[in-house]
Each structure stands twice: as C-alpha cells, then as structure tokens.
Amino acid sequence: xxxxxxxxxxxxxxxxxxxxxxxxxxxxxxxxxxxxxxxxxxxxxxxxxxxxxxxxxxxxxxxxxxxxxxxxxxxxxxxxxxxxxxxxxxxxxxxxxxxxxxxxxxxxxxx
Amino acid sequence: xxxxxxxxxxxxxxxxxxxxxxxxxxxxxxxxxxxxxxxxxxxxxxxxxxxxxxxxxxxxxxxxxxxxxxxxxxxxxxxxxxxxxxxxxxxxxxxxxxxxxxxxxxxxxxxxxx
Numbered sequence: 001x002x003x004x005x006x007x008x009x010x011x012x013x014x015x016x017x018x019x020x021x022x023x024x025x026x027x028x029x030x031x032x033x034x035x036x037x038x039x040x041x042x043x044x045x046x047x048x049x050x051x052x053x054x055x056x057x058x059x060x061x062x063x064x065x066x067x068x069x070x071x072x073x074x075x076x077x078x079x080x081x082x083x084x085x086x087x088x089x090x091x092x093x094x095x096x097x098x099x100x101x102x103x104x105x106x107x108x109x110x111x
Numbered sequence: 112x113x114x115x116x117x118x119x120x121x122x123x124x125x126x127x128x129x130x131x132x133x134x135x136x137x138x139x140x141x142x143x144x145x146x147x148x149x150x151x152x153x154x155x156x157x158x159x160x161x162x163x164x165x166x167x168x169x170x171x172x173x174x175x176x177x178x179x180x181x182x183x184x185x186x187x188x189x190x191x192x193x194x195x196x197x198x199x200x201x202x203x204x205x206x207x208x209x210x211x212x213x214x215x216x217x218x219x220x221x222x223x224x225x
Binding site for chain 1: 114115142144146151152153154155156159166167202204206212213214215216217218219
C-alpha cells in the first residue's frame with residue numbers, strides 16, 4: 001500500500017538557520033511528489049512538485065526539494081528560514097489522481 | 112480565477128443531524144476531490160469526480176456520506192446522522208483536465224459535532 005512518512009512531528013529552528021524536512025514514501029512506481037504548506041486558517045498551498053527529470057526542484061518562497069529514488073525520499077530544504085515560514089508542511093504522493101499525505105511537520109521559528 | 116471556495120467555513124451541529132457542504136472549484140477544472148483532515152493528521156482522500164462522474168470512493172466514506180457533482184461544476188458533500196467522530200476539516204480540491212497534476216485546495220469547512 002502507498003504511504004508517506006514524515007518522521008518529524010515538530011521542528012524548531014532559529015530565524016536565518018537552514019531547514020530540512022524529511023519525507024519518505026512507499027510507492028511501487030515512479031511517483032509524482034508534492035510539498036504543501038498550511039498556515040492556520042489557510043488552505044493548503046503548493047510549494048513545489050516533482051514529476052520527472054531533474055531531481056532537484058525549486059519552489060516558491062525559496063524552498064527546494066530533492067528526489068532520491070534510492071532512498072525513497074523527497075526532502076524539503078530552505079537555506080535561510082524566515083519567521084513567516086512557521087506553518088505546517090505536508091508531503092504528498094499522487095497515486096492516479098488520489099493524493100496520499102504524510103501526517104505533517106509543524107515548523108516553529110525562533111527569533 | 113478566484114480559487115476553490117467552500118461553504119460554510121464552519122459548521123457546528125448536534126449529533127444525529129444532517130449537514131451539507133458545498134465546494135466551488137476553479138472554473139474549467141474538471142477534476143474535483145474531497146479530503147478529510149483531523150487534528151494532527153494530513154488530509155485523507157474521500158472521493159474524486161471527473162466532470163459529473165464519481166470515479167472513486169475511499170472506504171473512509173461510509174454509507175452516511177454522499178457526494179454529488181450534478182453538472183460537473185460545484186460539488187456537495189452530505190453527512191447524514193452525524194457522529195462525534197465526523198468532527199474534522201473537510202477539504203475540497205480541484206485540478207485541470209490536462210498536464211498539471213497539481214491539486215488546488217480550498218480553505219476547508221470545519222465541522223464540529225456536539
């Protein structure tokens with residue numbers, strides 16, 4: 001069965017520090033992978049997506065993610081975190097038009 | 112393009128009552144999805160429409176749940192005889208007919224069953 005694992009429930013980083021959020025998936029075929037961000041009271045907003053090609057993808061707000069097939073991972077990174085990045089982040093796999101989401105990682109940003 | 116809209120944004124109901132939620136997708140998006148999100152979890156797939164055809168339903172969608180998309184535009188999700196376990200955020204998303212596999216999410220309807 002398809003599954004998405006985000007092993008970190010909460011992460012706290014200082015403003016200006018680098019960030020990496022982990023995502024591992026279990027999927028039989030070449031996956032379509034996504035990262036979404038959800039702020040309180042807001043809908044899910046797409047940060048970036050991977051379909052094929054270059055395994056390092058750039059997204060909005062300075063985020064990037066790297067697809068590593070050998071590790072079944074699609075980790076999200078940002079070199080310098082801003083206070084406005086505090087939110088919950090979800091990794092998702094597309095399986096024939098159904099999205100399977102991880103349980104999310106809540107990011108806190110210290111001043 | 113005004114995005115996906117959902118109404119109401121919040122609904123409080125008593126156990127046993129019926130509730131209906133509405134989702135208006137982005138115009139010309141032929142695919143529409145419903146998800147449920149409980150506290151501390153990611154969204155879980157409920158059902159999926161392509162135009163007016165309901166193509167897939169999750170086992171999470173019990174007999175008390177029904178979704179429709181009669182003209183291939185807006186969709187409704189009805190929950191009959193609500194239970195406290197139905198309390199959750201119900202999310203709607205839509206996606207275009209070609210190319211982009213991205214799903215565009217609405218703000219959700221938060222249901223509280225008392």
